[in-house]
Amino acid sequence: MEKELLDHGLHINRRHFLSKMSIGLGSAALGSLLIPDLFGRRTGEGAAEAHLALPHFAPKAKRVIYLFQNGAPSQLESFDFKPRLRDMWGEELPESIRQGQRLTGMTASQDSFPMVGSIFDFQQYGQARAWISELFPHTAGIVDDICIIRSMHTESINHDPALTFFQTGAQQGNRPSMGSWLSYGLGSENSNLPAFTVLLSKGNGNGQGVYSKLWSNGFLPATHQGVQLSNGEDPVLFLSNPEGMRREERRKMLDDLAALNEHAFQKVGDPEIQTRVAQYEMAFRMQTAVPEATDLSREPDSVFELYGEDSRKPGTFAANCLLARKLSESGVRFVQLYHQGWDQHGNLPFEMAAQARDVDQASAALIKDLKQRGMLDETLVIWGGEFGRTNYSQGKLTQDNYGRDHHPRCFSIWMAGGGVRPGMVYGSTDDLGYNITSNPVHVHDFQATVLHQLGLDHEKLIYRHLGRKFRLTDVSGKVIRDILS
Known part of the structure; x- marks a missing residue:
């Protein structure tokens, strides 16, 4: 059994096991925090229930x-x-x-x-x-x-x-x-x-x-x-795309950045990394929603x-x-x-x-x-x-x-x-x-x-x-x- 675990690169001891398990549970809790409708039904266009x-x-x-x-x-x-x-x-x-x-x-x-x-x-x-x-x-x-x-x-x-x-x-x-x-x-x-x-x-x-x-x-x-x-x-200052950047390019950049951040999160388990990703995604959605909501x-x-x-x-x-x-x-x-x-x-x-x-x-x-x-x-x-x-x-x-x-x-x-x-x-x-x-x-x-x-x-x-x-x-x-x- 020990050899099988070593072959998979899982050098597990009690501290390592508890640490990894806490990251997994934290990720689930964080997901419900950052994505309001992750575990709830949507109540309308763009709406989410309490989370x-x-x-x-x-x-x-x-x-x-x-x-x-x-x-x-x-x-x-x-x-x-x-x-x-x-x-x-x-x-x-x-x-x-x-x-x-x-x-x-x-x-x-x-x-x-x-x-x-x-x-x-x-x-x-x-x-x-x-x-x-x-x-x-x-x-x-x-x-x-x-x-x-x-x-x-x-x-x-x-x-x-x-x-x-x-x-x-x-x-x-x-x-x-x-x-x-x-x-x-x-x-x-x-x-x-x-x-x-x-x-x-x-x-x-x-x-x-x-x-x-x-x-x-x-x-x-x-x-x-x-x-x-x-x-x-x-x-909202700095919300708009820089001059010369199309929305599709911004979307691809955020996807690539999210992948890098996810890699970092898997290594260090810092929830603020996921929070930062959520902020980027919110800013992207706000580019369309904020001008409409603030237009008098x-x-x-x-x-x-x-x-x-x-x-x-x-x-x-x-x-x-x-x-x-x-x-x-x-x-x-x-x-x-x-x-x-x-x-x-x-x-x-x-x-x-x-x-x-x-x-x-x-x-x-x-x-x-x-x-x-x-x-x-x-x-x-x-x-x-x-x-x-x-x-x-x-x-x-x-x-x-x-x-x-x-x-x-x-x-x-x-x-x-x-x-x-x-x-x-x-x-x-x-x-x-x-x-x-x-x-x-x-x-x-x-x-x-x-x-x-x-x-x-x-x-x-x-x-x-x-x-x-x-x-x-x-x-x-x-x-x-x-x-x-």
Whole structure:
């Protein structure tokens, strides 16, 4: 028997046998990860069923559009009306309210903390009689379709860790983003498009940077990284064939490259080799699918009128909202928008008004558009930033001008569709808009709820890395069932 094995060149010992067997099992698992419909039936042209975790239970939503307002819009000028702050304009914030909260370096040296109410008017709208600022008239028009959460809170007091925490579940980098987790857990609805795409826009206000770590796959396989789309001629850079190369030539080159990579994989067993092949193949399919999915030229004038005139200008928030609808319609699982310019430490009344004009109509139009197409029930839309703003003024306070510093203790976001209860206001803050008084919602609670609506148990969607089981919500988080229909 030993001679027969040697004749075949199989010098097998216990370690070698287990090593080879693990590669074989790993290849089978990797195949189901890289080829979504390998072990599942196709549900339509280019569609594939969930392939890795599978839904843990029946999902309410199939996809997510996240309208992230980068820089942190003030809840006191948007969705959390505090008339008492107007009555106490310029008065010192009581220490009993602040309770020794740590401050940023921008206000730590201030001798006083004069409270300031919003100079913008608010009115009540909808069945829930929700207070909405005059800066958001279009959002007021869809208030019966959204759920406003006024009791969000986080630990982070500076932009980068707060933004990273919202997107990845951790304040430090090198963790998978929410979109990557969903790609890992559910895959794409269209095998010709990535499961996770990213769109960037910028307003006229003070902008905070966004970085690729926010849509990184982290320690997950690289196929789950977010794909950033640009507003140029090529939505994905370097996707098109080089000048002079025909599609048939590119196909042959990829086939030859795959053969070489397969040879390398058989020798070293590194799964990242197979991942790289899958990325090449996805890029080849995207050459046809992406231009079609991102082409807005066939949209009727009525749609551009709904989203606003800016929707005709590539790269604007309005154009990206319309593009997000098209991508979702085409089967992209998670569309992430970042709109920069919300960091109003000074000159807030002017800058925030401009930012609101950038986003208000298009945000509301997206909800209306999804609803009239029958997509809202299966699409979870999220609007909000990384933390809130202080009830006191940063720097000099005048009768018509002020700024607000970072405030992680309480802030507002809204959600719509995807099984979230519409026409609802959840949570509350005190009369001075500083502390939460009911139904607090932590960032991990928010993340757990988003995963839940897509049929995923946040405690079961895990990935083992460096000897530890990781998940988006780390070791905490609970589903906010009160806001679910």
